[in-house]
Amino acid sequence: MAMRPFSLQKRCHFIMKASRFLLQIHHTGCISSTVIPGVNRLDTQLCYGHVPRWLHCSSAFCKSKSDSTDLQEIIEHEIEKKTKSLVTHDELFERAARDAKSKANFNRVLDTFNKKDIRRRGHVEFIYAALKKMPEFGVERDITVYNKLLDVFPKEVFVPRNFIQRMFNHYPRQQECGVQVLEQMENYGIMPNMETKVLLVQIFGEKSHPMRKYQRIMYWFPKFKNLNPFPVPHELPQDPVDLSRFSLTRIANDLDAKITVYQLPSTHITEAGEEISHPHIVGIQSPEQRTLLAKHNPSRPVFVEGPFPLWLRKTCVHYYLLRADPIPPEEQIEEELEPELIGPEQSLFYPQCIDLDLKRDLGDDDSFDVDDVVEGAVYAMCMTGQGDQATLAQWISGLQENNPILGQVPTVFRLDSGFRELQKVEDIHHDSEQNQHSGAEEEHIIEEEVLHSQGMKR
């Protein structure tokens, strides 16, 4: 019954549009003394808890108890200091992180916090701190950890019990904190599960803001989950050849395109003791590209260009193109089909066109006005562990097997040095060795390359 004056007071503040800060003072001041009896009284009528259980602990986490004693000591130490600022909770995690930033340690911190005070004093600050630390501990994608974090909230305390409470923002700071937990889950694409729902109901009640957030997530997430027609797996293939295979099929998006592995990665040790590593070369070409290449005018060069970046989640890979300049209009040959074969009343089976002076009616013309921008054809793509000219030349000679025309066409290498900035941090070491020739003066290089490539042809 002690609750009532407090809630009335709270309402008044709300009506007066008092700031949250003011409310928080009330919370911190009154909560520990006023709330608990009320909830205790309610405990017997609760409809969620089928199993009798300890008040502040969800049924799920009752059993998991920390065996760490040193952490407990730390916390006791903290309490002694009686500091309640955010910094202390941060420290808690930092101390725990000293041995190893792992899920187990993170859970231990949560457990110790739960044990240290039956009233869970400062849990909101603690949860905020924990949310911030999650990526550091590598648990930001772990639904069980989120549930455990939600479990830090005391149960049933914040559940509104009458229509007035329900109507207004009951325990806004706690609710907001709960929403934040869900928000972070959302940002990492973690779908809440049944346990999350049970926890939220126990903590905030059926129609609370976190519950609404949960419902919204549950509405949208399943819909978004499979929306990407080109899904990238969370775990990318480790093998560079497999990764290239995946990336190239992704770019090409052509079911007819065929992947060819021109060279598997390998390392040799020569007699002189030198280590020679052969990078992988994986290429893709579709039959359509092959026919286009076969029609290429041999007097015009084809270009090997790259590297171009392709992002797969947080990894960046690079690919190279074999392409040509757009065909100038004067050289374009219209492929004429014999009118006899396609014309009306003559076609062998049915006419491909009919001879009428009537256009499509405007009302039935659903086509868009599209400006076609002429671009040079891309004849093939490849990915390699080493983006130097020698390696790419190897790719071109591999392509030549199926595209004999490449023997007559001058191949120009136009390679950028943009490789470095775009690669993942770990890869940079490899790179500095690999990508020797940077395109400092492109023109010069092209000229050189033309000579080189022509010399290269047998």
Added chain:
Amino acid sequence: MNLNRILALLKTAKLGRTLLSTRAGKELSFQHPHRCIQSSSRSLAYAKDLFLGKVNKNEVFPYPEISNEELEELKQFVAPVEKFFSEEVDSKKIDEEAKIPPETLDGLKALGLFGIQVPEEYGGLGLSNTMYARLGEITSLDGAIAVTLAAHQAIGLKGILMAGTEEQKAKYLPRLASGEHIAAFCLTEPGSGSDAASIQTRATLTEDGKHFLLNGSKIWISNGGMAEIMTVFARTEVLDKDGQKKDKITAFIVEKAFGGVTSGKPEDKLGIRGSNTCEVTFENTKVPIENVIGEVGGGFKIAMNILNSGRFSMGSACAGMIKKLIEMTAEYAGTRKQFTKKLADFGMIQEKFAIMAQNVFVMESMAYLTAGLMDRPGVPDCSVEAAMVKVFSSEGGWVCVSEALQVLGGIGYTKNYPFERYLRDCRILQIFEGTNEILRMYIALTGMQYAGKILTGKIKEMKKGNVGVVFEILGKKLKDSLGRTVDFGLTGKDGMVHPSLTESAKMLEQNVALFGSTVESLLYRYGKTIVDEQLVLKRVADTLINLYAMTAVLSRASRSISIGVRNHQHEVLLANTFCKDAYFKNNYWMIQLQKNSPENNDDNIKKIAQEVLENRAYICSHPLERTY
């Protein structure tokens, strides 16, 4: 009514006389096609005129007849052939061994079935298209034999018959007609099925200018393994008007004896297993220049004419097969008892027999009407009609066989009975000689082209906003909506249709009128881009097929009732039933063709197909899949 009958009789008699004189004329036209005076003066356009909303009733009424002498002659041919097929052809064995035994082939040769349409002077039977269709009814009792014969004479030797020189005919036809040599038709290539433009087989002139060297390979060649004479289509270099070299298609008569002709292993097929289908490869085959059919570069028209003329007989062939099937199935349904009732007493079984009878009746009517039209003097272009017969009968045949199998239950599904063989044999009909899809396109586009030529001016005026034309059309529409009945004069005082079929004739008239305006609005809406609207064209073709079928049954039943053939009341019943059915179907299709029609689902259909084909798979998640 009496007057009508007399009138019809008079007309048939007149027609009979013309037909009688026709045969002589036709044989003449085979020899000197360009000398035939009537060829240019008369162009038959019943189906095409339907696109304009016109009923050219004089073309199709009364139903074509053959003379009594011809009928007698025909009966003389039919009896021994029927006897041969029932007694000496072992279809089961042919199917199992995938080969027609030589004795059977010899029997067929002795009956003259290898030269049914070859003129008598070249040793053939010299029969008309109508009579050929009648014999086709019997030969179709065995699918493999029917296909072998058709590949031989409907397409294989047709080129020589239609466009060959006197020397070529004298040299090749006698031995082909006797069956000593078997012919094949080599058009399809690995890279060119329906797309004749991509024929790769090439014929190059030798230096002495007396021979062509033929190189390339052809696939799915019926009789390919046993043919001595082949009609081969190949690319040749031709100088066109501007003096530029161009590739054109030329038809050649190639003897296996020329050398360099190899045939591959016979294909192991689903049905018509006894017929021989294989790949034929030509390697530097030396073909003398005299063996070019028609002129160099003119092979294209020849191929088209051969294909167009070969299709009509499928209607009667199908009908022959289903008639036999009905007999066998009905016997089963009449004897087998279930729940103390005969199968024949169950409504759903009865329905199946009605469907079969109706289909046979329509097929027959269409086939013999078309054959009759083709037998008329001149060189009538019946390609659209022939294509319609092929589409209708191949699909109707499939439905009938399937229904028959349903009646038979398990018996139909086992190899101990011939029914499953019928089903397998029948499936090819929808595929060869131009698939039904392609023929639908042909039917619809040919008509659209014809109607478009005539309507272009009017539509252009309308688009320009010519008030006069617009009012004329609005007025016409208003009149139609006020319930003005369409009258093409099929019924009534001068009508050609028997009064007992008046209602059906009215339905046909209404359909035709609506069809005309539908075509007009389609042309208005799509213009020449209608070529790309395949789903629209499919409905146009289907409607036209039904219209032609209605015409055929009305014409046939009117004749039957007028001259009082046996069971004519059954024909009237069938005709009325079919017309009613077709009328509603046509109306539905034509409503779908209206703009923004809620019945039309084409956009969705295209979208579904597109999504499936993009992924080349069925893309829905499994129903048991969960997202959380």
